[in-house]
Amino acid sequence: xxxLPEVETMVRGIRSVMEQxxxxxxxxxxxxxxxxxxxxxxxxxxxxxxxxxxxxxxxRAKRIVIELASSRSNPTEFIVFEPRMTxxxxxxxxxxxxxxxxEFQLKSASGKSSVFFWDRRxxxxxxxxxxxxxxxxxxxxxxxxxxxxxxxxxxxxxxxQTSRQVKVSLLDQKLVAGVGNLYASxxxxxxxxxxxxxxxxxxxxxxxxxxxxxxxxxNEAILYEGSTLNDGTYRNALNKDGSYQNKHRVYAKTxxxxxxxxxxxxxxxxxxxxxTFFCRKxxxx
DNA sequence: ATTAATGTTCAGAA
DNA sequence: TTTCTGAACATTAA
Numbered sequence: 198x199x200x201l202p203e204v205e206t207m208v209r210g211i212r213s214v215m216e217q218x219x220x221x222x223x224x225x226x227x228x229x230x231x232x233x234x235x236x237x238x239x240x241x242x243x244x245x246x247x248x249x250x251x252x253x254x255x256x257r258a259k260r261i262v263i264e265l266a267s268s269r270s271n272p273t274e275f276i277v278f279e280p281r282m283t284x285x286x287x288x289x290x291x292x293x294x295x296x297x298x299x300e301f302q303l304k305s306a307s308g309k310s311s312v313f314f315w316d317r318r319x320x321x322x323x324x325x326x327x328x329x330x331x332x333x334x335x336x337x338x339x340x341x342x343x344x345x346x347x348x349x350x351x352x353x354x355x356x357x358q359t360s361r362q363v364k365v366s367l368l369d370q371k372l373v374a375g376v377g378n379l380y381a382s383x384x385x386x387x388x389x390x391x392x393x394x395x396x397x398x399x400x401x402x403x404x405x406x407x408x409x410x411x412x413x414x415x416n417e418a419i420l421y422e423g424s425t426l427n428d429g430t431y432r433n434a435l436n437k438d439g440s441y442q443n444k445h446r447v448y449a450k451t452x453x454x455x456x457x458x459x460x461x462x463x464x465x466x467x468x469x470x471x472x473t474f475f476c477r478k479x480x481x482x
Numbered sequence: 483a484t485t486a487a488t489g490t491t492c493a494g495a496a
Numbered sequence: 497t498t499t500c501t502g503a504a505c506a507t508t509a510a
Contacts, residue, residue: 199488199489200488200489203488231506234505259488259489279489279490280488280489281488281489281490281505282487282488282489282490282506282507283487283488283489283506283507283508296507316506317506317507317508318487318505318506318507318508319505319506319507320489320490320505320506320507321489322490359498359499360498360499361498361499361500365499365500368489370489370490377488377489378487378488378489379488380488423488424488426487426488427509427510428487428508428509428510430487430488430508431488448488469500469501470500470501470502471489472486472487
């Protein structure tokens with residue numbers, strides 16, 4: 198589920214509780230659900246993070262990164278949580294206890310607290326990485342520039358190198374990192390670009406329109422704390438709904454009149470096995 | 483009972 | 497080499 202804005206919202210929500218705190222205890226599945234994939238295995242994971250101070254909490258593409266401070270006895274290490282479709286990071290009690298996967302117990306100058314990782318479908322992953330592993334697995338060979346940091350020129354250069362349809366390219370995390378299925382449709386609609394346009398055929402000015410729309414929409418979605426869809430799965434770190442779903446113009450709006458031209462109904466097609474929504478009049482190849 | 487869902491990855495074919 | 501397709505992961509709700 199979570200795309201860049203949702204992950205950024207969760208990061209902001211857990212940051213103040215986690216940064217500079219010490220991990221006192223790590224618990225796996227306080228309930229009896231299936232454990233999420235975790236590497237290394239729980240025993241070692243737990244041992245390596247026990248007593249460590251958290252230096253920083255930040256976002257890399259659609260992943261939450263918890264950076265552990267180096268000390269005399271420990272090197273810098275990274276806890277990486279990848280929420281995939283239904284993962285959440287919370288400082289409040291999770292939506293239900295059946296899908297609660299991990300609890301980090303923390304202590305800081307201001308007292309004790311907990312951060313929870315919750316995941317209904319259980320497709321999320323959690324890993325503890327050394328600096329070298331982090332560079333190998335989350336470096337520029339695996340993930341492209343962040344969608345909020347890439348320049349329009351670099352986006353143009355990267356799109357120019359592939360013959361895939363532009364909607365498919367935007368979902369390629371090596372090309373640009375952070376855009377997911379929902380925001381890809383919204384971005385292309387605002388840019389007026391047909392989702393089936395071949396990436397390398399898009400002119401420089403039209404790539405600039407995509408770039409501008411990408412930045413504007415992702416930043417606005419962060420402002421509204423992400424999109425909570427009908428299934429209600431996504432919540433911010435306080436277990437409250439986001440509100441950007443009220444701003445969507447095409448996603449899951451098949452048959453409704455386009456809000457830009459006011460007359461043509463929104464079309465749903467499938468690209469790379471994912472649904473795409475767009476307006477046949479406002480979006481051109 | 484069937485289908486689709488905000489993500490990623492892999493195998494195999496074109 | 498690149499691109500595409502299908503399936504897999506696990507769960508729920510329409």
